[in-house]
Structures are given as structure tokens and as C-alpha cells.
Amino acid sequence: MNHSKCFVFVVRQPPFRGDRTVELVDQLLAVAAFDHPVDVLFLDDGVWQLQAAHVLEGAGLRPLAPLLRTLEFYDVREVAAEHESLAERALSPDGLVLPVRLLARSEVPAWIAGHDVAVGCG
Amino acid sequence: MVGALIMKFVIQIDASPHEAQAANTAYQFIKAALANGHHILLVFFYYDGVCNAQVSSFAGKDDLSGRWSALAREHGLDLVLCVSAAQRRGLVSAEGKDQGLLAPGFRIGGLGQWVDACLKADRILTFTS
Amino acid sequence: MSVLHLVNASPFESAALSRCLARAGEGDAVLLLENGVYGALTGCRFSREVAEAAAWLDIRVLAPDLRARGLCASSLLQTLGQVDYDGFVELAVRHELSLTWT
Amino acid sequence: MDVNQPLRLGADGFLLDSHSWDEATAERLAETIGIRLTDAHWEIVRFIRDYHRRFDHLPNARLFVKAVQKELGETKGNNRYLHGLFPGGPLKHACLIAGLPKPPGCL
Numbered sequence: 001m002n003h004s005k006c007f008v009f010v011v012r013q014p015p016f017r018g019d020r021t022v023e024l025v026d027q028l029l030a031v032a033a034f035d036h037p038v039d040v041l042f043l044d045d046g047v048w049q050l051q052a053a054h055v056l057e058g059a060g061l062r063p064l065a066p067l068l069r070t071l072e073f074y075d076v077r078e079v080a081a082e083h084e085s086l087a088e089r090a091l092s093p094d095g096l097v098l099p100v101r102l103l104a105r106s107e108v109p110a111w112i113a114g115h116d117v118a119v120g121c122g
Numbered sequence: 123m124v125g126a127l128i129m130k131f132v133i134q135i136d137a138s139p140h141e142a143q144a145a146n147t148a149y150q151f152i153k154a155a156l157a158n159g160h161h162i163l164l165v166f167f168y169y170d171g172v173c174n175a176q177v178s179s180f181a182g183k184d185d186l187s188g189r190w191s192a193l194a195r196e197h198g199l200d201l202v203l204c205v206s207a208a209q210r211r212g213l214v215s216a217e218g219k220d221q222g223l224l225a226p227g228f229r230i231g232g233l234g235q236w237v238d239a240c241l242k243a244d245r246i247l248t249f250t251s
Numbered sequence: 252m253s254v255l256h257l258v259n260a261s262p263f264e265s266a267a268l269s270r271c272l273a274r275a276g277e278g279d280a281v282l283l284l285e286n287g288v289y290g291a292l293t294g295c296r297f298s299r300e301v302a303e304a305a306a307w308l309d310i311r312v313l314a315p316d317l318r319a320r321g322l323c324a325s326s327l328l329q330t331l332g333q334v335d336y337d338g339f340v341e342l343a344v345r346h347e348l349s350l351t352w353t
Numbered sequence: 354m355d356v357n358q359p360l361r362l363g364a365d366g367f368l369l370d371s372h373s374w375d376e377a378t379a380e381r382l383a384e385t386i387g388i389r390l391t392d393a394h395w396e397i398v399r400f401i402r403d404y405h406r407r408f409d410h411l412p413n414a415r416l417f418v419k420a421v422q423k424e425l426g427e428t429k430g431n432n433r434y435l436h437g438l439f440p441g442g443p444l445k446h447a448c449l450i451a452g453l454p455k456p457p458g459c460l
Contacts, residue, residue, distance in 0.1 A: 030233035033415040044270055066409040109276025113252040117246050120350035143285040154336035206457035216365050247349045
């Protein structure tokens with residue numbers, strides 16, 4: 001029996017890069033499916049993924065909000081976003097598709113270092 | 123001395139060899155790790171990384187898929203393509219058959235294998251672009 | 252736990268290097284590789300930021316990628332150490348986690 | 354859907370046009386894999402349709418069991434119960450009867 005590890009996925013890329021978000025969520029949920037603690041941190045342009053007001057009519061794109069809500073459904077332990085990344089982009093933490101834990105930039109290194117496995121998604 | 127420790131690695135490759143250097147970097151890293159006595163539990167191809175398994179129509183000796191096959195043969199590497207990423211890109215049929223498009227040494231697997239290998243590994247590295 | 256940060260994008264094209272330096276912690280290491288090696292140049296827009304970070308952070312450059320791009324020692328920040336692939340593996344052994352910044 | 358109309362199925366036996374799905378279609382889809390729908394089947398089929406509508410996502414086999422467990426409880430969210438209903442593979446066959454696409458990674 002392997003001991004459990006806690007995973008963190010660091011998402012830095014904006015939405016709508018083909019199937020990236022779908023595949024990211026699949027990998028993240030694969031960890032949750034085996035009941036290992038998994039956190040996700042949205043940083044830099046990654047925070048755009050959390051914007052609630054994507055209007056996709058006429059763009060031929062798939063909405064991400066329903067997909068991202070699976071993170072809550074499957075008990076992903078913590079969904080975090082960096083406060084500065086949101087502020088730089090004039091995004092309010094209240095208007096996101098998911099409730100997030102806000103981390104200050106100065107807290108990010110120690111928070112990441114508290115995990116056993118880190119997966120950077122570009 | 124830390125450098126003398128033997129470690130078990132899991133390597134994830136997220137990029138196609140045609141558009142980024144990342145897959146080649148992973149290949150060089152794995153060669154060096156093996157030469158230093160480390161173990162590679164799994165090389166997991168995800169996202170566009172699954173394209174590493176495709177044999178190019180221009181295949182020559184520098185083709186990365188051929189180099190992966192040779193490395194797998196020499197060292198018993200487990201080269202695993204994520205089935206859903208490979209299906210999405212048409213490399214693998216809906217029934218999970220490889221359609222003869224994969225270079226020798228690659229096999230179809232799933233995210234469960236990646237999670238499992240991560241639990242057994244000392245180090246997990248992702249090569250992406 | 253400490254982190255090995257891999258920066259593989261040119262700083263002239265991507266903010267990856269600055270973004271990474273802003274989130275690196277004490278005891279972490281940064282490896283500039285692929286087009287990330289352009290971040291090791293001296294006398295350019297990013298040299299000061301990198302040199303300042305190198306005062307507290309272990310920043311290395313992947314030598315084969317420097318050579319591949321025709322960059323020679325005299326054009327590089329002298330405080331950054333160079334590693335080959337064996338050195339890259341050693342960095343990965345020394346740090347428990349790894350993150351890529353593109 | 355008109356019961357006299359032939360079902361339009363893909364090579365894998367999944368319904369091609371998910372908009373043409375209704376309860377009668379579900380009965381006919383179930384017949385193609387030798388299942389007679391009971392209330393217990395319907396509960397799972399409705400669950401996966403609702404899940405797909407809510408999340409625009411299909412789970413893998415392991416997540417599916419977890420999802421059923423979360424929504425319908427431990428007595429239904431387990432492999433034994435689900436395999437009893439859908440011996441050929443609970444996720445695959447629940448999706449097939451529900452008129453949904455074949456889940457990715459599902460062989």
C-alpha cells in the first residue's frame with residue numbers, strides 16, 4: 001500500500017487553448033478519484049479561467065464554468081488564486097465561477113512547498 | 123552526499139516534438155538520469171505529448187519517436203500514452219486500438235497509471251511548453 | 252520541500268522568467284533552459300533583475316542549450332552557474348518538487 | 354421519437370444525435386445491449402444525464418462510482434451495485450442508454 005501524497009496543479013495559462021482545460025481537469029480529477037488530496041492554484045493568466053462572465057455565443061467555444069464546477073463536486077481540497085494575479089487584471093474574487101482561497105504572492109512559495117507533487121501546466 | 127542517492131522518477135511530457143523543444147529536453151534528461159543510475163518508473167505522454175509516439179513519414183535516425191523506441195528497448199522504459207489524449211488526437215481509435223500509428227515501445231494507458239506511479243516515485247517532473 | 256523551477260521561454264517573448272522569480276522561495280533553484288537561456292545574457296533588459304535574484308537564489312543555465320544557441324561565456328552573467336544534463340538531474344534530486352514556467 | 358424510425362447509431366452503438374433522445378429511445382437503446390430498464394436503471398440513467406447537463410463533462414469509470422455515491426449514497430455508489438445493473442460496464446452503458454457520447458478513455 002502506497003502512502004497518500006498531496007498534489008498541487010499550478011495553472012498559469014489563459015482559457016480556450018484548445019482542449020488544455022479539459023485535459024487539465026481530467027488529470028486533476030484522476031487524483032481526486034483515488035482519494036488523494038489535490039489542490040489547484042490559478043496564477044498569472046490562469047486566473048482568466050475563473051472569470052464567470054464568459055459569453056461564448058457566436059464564438060464556437062465550449063463554456064468552462066460547468067467543467068470547473070466539477071472541482072467542487074469531487075472535493076478538490078483547495079481551489080486557490082493569487083490575489084495579485086487577480087488585482088493586476090482588475091478581476092474581483094467575488095465574480096469568479098468558484099469560491100477560491102486567496103493567497104498573497106508572498107504566501108505562494110511556502111504554500112506550493114507544502115505539497116508532495118507539483119504539476120505545472122505551462 | 124545527496125548526489126549519490128538513487129531515485130525513482132516519473133516524467134510527464136506535454137508537448138509535441140514538432141513544435142517545442144520540451145520533449146527532446148525530457149529525452150536528454152532521462153538519458154542522463156539512467157546513466158547516473160536512477161530509475162524511470164514511467165514516461166507519461168499527455169496533452170500534445172502523445173504525438174511523440176507518431177512515426178514521421180520522413181522518419182530518419184534523428185526522429186524522436188525512433189529515439190524513444192530505442193531508449194525503451196535498451197532500458198526497458200515504460201512509455202505510456204494517455205488513452206483519452208490519444209483518442210482526442212485520433213492516434214487511437216474510440217475502441218482504444220492503436221491503429222498501427224504508434225512507434226514500437228509505446229503503449230496505451232490511463233491517468234490512473236500516472237497517479238499510481240506518482241505515489242511510488244521520489245520525483246515527478248513535467249516537461250511542457 | 253524546495254522547488255526546482257524550470258524556465259524554458261525567452262524573457263523577450265514571455266513573462267515566465269519574472270513570474271517565476273517573483274514566486275521562487277528561499278532554498279529553491281531556477282534552471283534556465285531551452286529558449287529560457289536568453290535570460291542569462293548580460294547587458295540586456297533582464298540582466299539586472301536576474302543578477303539581483305541570483306544574489307539570494309540558486310540560478311543555473313543549461314550549457315548544451317547555450318551552446319546550441321551560439322551563446323558564449325563572455326556574453327553571460329558571470330554569477331550564474333552552468334550545468335549539463337547530469338547537473339540538471341542532480342538539481343532534480345536535490346529539490347523535491349519541480350515546476351515549469353513557459 | 355417515432356418507434357418505427359430506425360435508431361441512428363455510431364459504429365460503437367452510441368446514439369448519433371443526442372437531441373433525438375427521449376424515454377422511448379432509451380428503452381430501445383437499452384434493448385440493443387440486452388437490458389430491460391427498471392426503476393433502478395432509470396435512476397442511474399437520469400443521474401448521468403443530469404450530471405452531463407450540469408458539468409458538460411463525462412467522468413471516467415472511477416469518478417462515475419464516486420459521483421453516484423455522492424448523489425445517491427453508498428448503497429448505490431459502489432461497483433457491485435452498478436455492475437449488477439449494467440454488467441457490460443456501468444459508465445459506458447449508462448451513457449449509451451442516456452443518449453450521451455461515449456466517455457473519453459472508455460474502451
